[in-house]
Amino acid sequence: MENHKATEPIVFVIFGASGDLTSRKLVPAVYNLYLDKFVGVNFSLIGVDRRSHPEDEYRGLLRKGVDEFSRRGKTQDAEWDVFSKRLSFMDGDFSDPNTYKQLGDRIAAIKQQLNTEVHTIFYFATPPSVVEMLVHGLGAAGLTKDEKRSRVVIEKPFGRDLESAQELDIKLLTELKESQIYRIDHYLGKETVQNIMAFRFGNSLMEPLWNRRYVDHVQITVAEEVGVEHRGGYYDKSGALRDMIQNHLMQILCYIAMEAPVAFEADEIRNKKVDVLRAIRPIEAEQVNQFAVRGQYDSGWIRGEQVPSYRKEPSVNPDSGTETFAAVKLLIDNWRWEGVPFYLRSGKRMPARVSEVVMQFRPVPHLSFPSSAIPDFTPNRLVLRIQPNEGIFIRIQVKQPGATFRLRGADMHFLYKETFKVAEPEAYETLLLDIAHGDATQFMRADQVEAAWKVVMPIINAWEGSTPIEFPNYPSGSWGPDAAVTLLARDGRNWWVPTAIQDHT
Ligand code: BG6
Numbered sequence: 001m002e003n004h005k006a007t008e009p010i011v012f013v014i015f016g017a018s019g020d021l022t023s024r025k026l027v028p029a030v031y032n033l034y035l036d037k038f039v040g041v042n043f044s045l046i047g048v049d050r051r052s053h054p055e056d057e058y059r060g061l062l063r064k065g066v067d068e069f070s071r072r073g074k075t076q077d078a079e080w081d082v083f084s085k086r087l088s089f090m091d092g093d094f095s096d097p098n099t100y101k102q103l104g105d106r107i108a109a110i111k112q113q114l115n116t117e118v119h120t121i122f123y124f125a126t127p128p129s130v131v132e133m134l135v136h137g138l139g140a141a142g143l144t145k146d147e148k149r150s151r152v153v154i155e156k157p158f159g160r161d162l163e164s165a166q167e168l169d170i171k172l173l174t175e176l177k178e179s180q181i182y183r184i185d186h187y188l189g190k191e192t193v194q195n196i197m198a199f200r201f202g203n204s205l206m207e208p209l210w211n212r213r214y215v216d217h218v219q220i221t222v223a224e225e226v227g228v229e230h231r232g233g234y235y236d237k238s239g240a241l242r243d244m245i246q247n248h249l250m251q252i253l254c255y256i257a258m259e260a261p262v263a264f265e266a267d268e269i270r271n272k273k274v275d276v277l278r279a280i281r282p283i284e285a286e287q288v289n290q291f292a293v294r295g296q297y298d299s300g301w302i303r304g305e306q307v308p309s310y311r312k313e314p315s316v317n318p319d320s321g322t323e324t325f326a327a328v329k330l331l332i333d334n335w336r337w338e339g340v341p342f343y344l345r346s347g348k349r350m351p352a353r354v355s356e357v358v359m360q361f362r363p364v365p366h367l368s369f370p371s372s373a374i375p376d377f378t379p380n381r382l383v384l385r386i387q388p389n390e391g392i393f394i395r396i397q398v399k400q401p402g403a404t405f406r407l408r409g410a411d412m413h414f415l416y417k418e419t420f421k422v423a424e425p426e427a428y429e430t431l432l433l434d435i436a437h438g439d440a441t442q443f444m445r446a447d448q449v450e451a452a453w454k455v456v457m458p459i460i461n462a463w464e465g466s467t468p469i470e471f472p473n474y475p476s477g478s479w480g481p482d483a484a485v486t487l488l489a490r491d492g493r494n495w496w497v498p499t500a501i502q503d504h505t
Contacts (some may be wrong), residue, residue: 009042009118010436011107015134016125017047017089021026023065023378026125029428031066035081038433044110045087052091059084071423088221094133100141121435123153127234132171139175151435153182156247159240161460162453169446182435183449187248188442189427192386196255208284211336218342219358219496220249223350225302229492232315240326244346250277250452253342256357257332264440270448281331288462293483295325297349300476307476321468324348327484328459343488348474354498355386358497375406391415
């Protein structure tokens with residue numbers, strides 16, 4: 001969150017170094033930070049994995065990942081050659097103390113060579129099941145002893161439910177201080193998500209309207225076109241509620257609903273977010289069906305191509321009851337939002353990849369126009385488009401030019417690509433830099449993660465306790481099951497078709 005300059009020497013250790021996250025996100029992010037001179041030549045990256053790779057082959061693999069996934073496109077030889085000298089690989093079993101001993105020796109050699117202390121960032125790009133083992137191995141080898149200079153980064157989902165998250169926290173805190181733990185949610189690194197605070201608290205035109213007096217309801221949609229791809233093994237044990245709603249969507253909701261922070265400080269902002277989660281009305285066990293909907297994709301068509309059903313995806317149980325779509329209605333019991341529903345939905349194999357927040361305002365108190373002037377009248381609507389074609393849109397009513405007096409809707413818009421000509425950094429770039437500087441504002445504190453689990457636990461319990469006989473219940477390429485439409489229709493509302501689809505701006 002702070003404005004960062006180049007960092008002190010960093011040793012960046014990635015556990016799970018042959019995995020997807022490393023090649024698609026982490027290494028491209030580090031490479032871009034290097035090109036942008038946010039990390040100097042005195043950084044080192046050590047990849048650790050069970051699968052062994054000769055050093056050269058490993059560097060080649062990482063380069064391929066950068067070429068394919070970096071926002072800058074293909075690497076240039078001269079730049080890559082210098083950068084790749086900072087990359088090395090170590091194979092090792094995470095359960096073997098010797099792995100951590102060897103790692104410690106490597107870090108010590110780097111310090112000696114640089115003749116200075118270094119910051120060590122241990123990134124767990126691994127399944128959640130090995131997190132405890134890693135923390136214990138690092139702790140036993142004394143690698144996380146320096147509270148100021150060593151940090152661990154843990155990917156979501158943090159635990160599988162409230163109980164396991166609490167147990168994991170207790171175990172982590174036997175080896176680490178809370179200030180060393182960075183629970184990462186990459187949505188918090190997205191420019192458009194960070195911009196919610198700027199937009200709300202930097203504009204006197206906006207903030208006074210964000211409350212129950214003016215807002216009818218809020219919708220948060222995170223839709224993906226892709227299916228589970230090759231992550232069936234992980235996803236089948238997770239599902240949309242744990243994979244997306246409990247973290248990414250809940251974080252967006254916190255920014256939309258939080259009170260203004262007194263200061264722009266990590267704990268202050270995180271306190272305000274926790275207040276939102278604590279104010280969400282608990283869903284009673286017998287009411288889950290009125291507040292939550294689950295779905296699983298069937299085969300269907302996406303961009304003219306036939307795609308298989310979820311149950312036919314690799315590493316997925318052919319009778320799987322895992323949801324690939326979830327929609328939830330939440331109510332926030334506080335002065336600002338009492339009675340304003342927040343509808344959240346996320347799913348795979350939807351018609352498009354689009355994430356948007358829609359704030360639907362109430363109609364004006366009194367329409368003085370003749371009925372002939374307002375056949376198409378719609379109340380104001382604010383759309384924050386998180387991705388793609390990032391921007392903000394405000395639907396207003398204007399007089400249609402002509403001799404007769406007639407109102408019609410028009411959009412005022414801000415588009416990143418129009419206003420800012422430079423490419424935005426990727427979420428992981430922003431977040432890695434924050435970690436390097438020890439800035440925890442955009443990371444989740446233990447109480448925040450637990451509060452988010454508390455919100456979804458009644459739904460998890462209800463869903464785990466009943467087999468979804470209706471699955472699969474939505475075709476690929478659709479907006480989810482009919483029950484999701486009913487969820488809003490019961491309240492006399494309907495889901496907004498994302499602007500990204502409507503206007504292709
Ligand atoms: C990840 C989920 O956290 O976010 C994935 O595990 C999902 O299932 C991804 O595809 C979506 O991220 P983005 O940045 O592409 O919206």
